[in-house]
Amino acid sequence: RELEKRIEKIEDERRETLAKARAEGELEVAVLRSNIDALKSQLRKASQPLQAIKAIEEKMEKMEEKIEAPVERRQMADHGPSSAVDRQWSLGERVNVRTLDAEGVVTALGESDAEVQIGSLRVRARLSDLQKRQTADDKPPTTVRQQASSTVDRQSSSPGMEVDLRGLMSEDALDKMERYMEQAFLSGLPFVRIIHGKGTGKLRQAVREALRGHEYVKSFEEGGDKEGGEGVTVAKLKTG
Structure with a gap:
């Protein structure tokens, strides 16, 4: 299908961007390690307390953890602030993915991107690519199964994914x-x-x-x- 091909192409581009961003991050860590090793050596020669050295090591570990975290947010710096990013999206919300020109349901949320279910496909999209549906049927369906028990309190909103x-x-x-x-x-x-x-x-x-x-x-x-x-x-x- 044409939609599947478009999704695959966008996913390939996203993976390439992430790989490049991660490589840049790993280079930063390598430089950081080199600098800290030199600083630790200087501290030992100067008879500095081990607590000072440990504090530096902890800072390095925190930097490494940041590199291991998803790096998609690096992409957002190139796009500037966006009302779509600032907006609070909700799990189960129906949205349009502008880059795919397709409609789906938000199934997971990250710091700068979201997972969207489009038919049987599940894709990742930047928050800036999401657009709230403005149609009259924007509300989640309250009754999918007509034979459900009459005692059930039919929900007007999603209970979460x-x-x-x-x-x-x-x-x-x-x-x-x-x-x-x-x-x-x-x-x-x-x-x-x-x-x-x-x-x-x-x-x-x-x-x-x-x-x-x-x-x-x-x-x-x-x-x-x-x-x-x-x-x-x-x-x-x-x-x-």
Whole structure:
């Protein structure tokens, strides 16, 4: 499809930009290490206290952590301030991705970018590329399934794209998950992330047993490496 080709091209360009930015960051760290090694040597020769040396090492570690963090925000410096970046986006919000000329649902938010579900595809887009839908059907669907229980309080807004069950006993966790799944389904979310953690695996097993054959669930799978791996289960929801 033409849309898929456009998405692949943009993703390739994004990866190239990130690789370049990361290489620049690694060079900065190398220079920093060299400078700090020289400074440490000077401090030792001057009989400075070890606390001063440790403080410098801690600063270096913090700099390395910043380099390891996502470097997409480097791209934003070239674009200047943007009202799209300043705007507070919400999980589950329907948006237009201007660079793709496509509509999708926000499924994850970062400091300078967002993950957007476009049909069956999941892409990353800069916040500056997002545009709020201005159409009359901007509101999330309140009733996707007409046969839902009449006692259910139909949601006018998304409950969020994930639910965290860590720290709960299996019974309490499953109750919380069930309430969340119902809200997510009625809000029309395409999929959800269920965070159960790794631990002994008992809660993970209980969650997946509950999802197997669940009335709202089309399929489920283990989260990807960037989603939490075996500590997360991603469930695709039915559309009615």
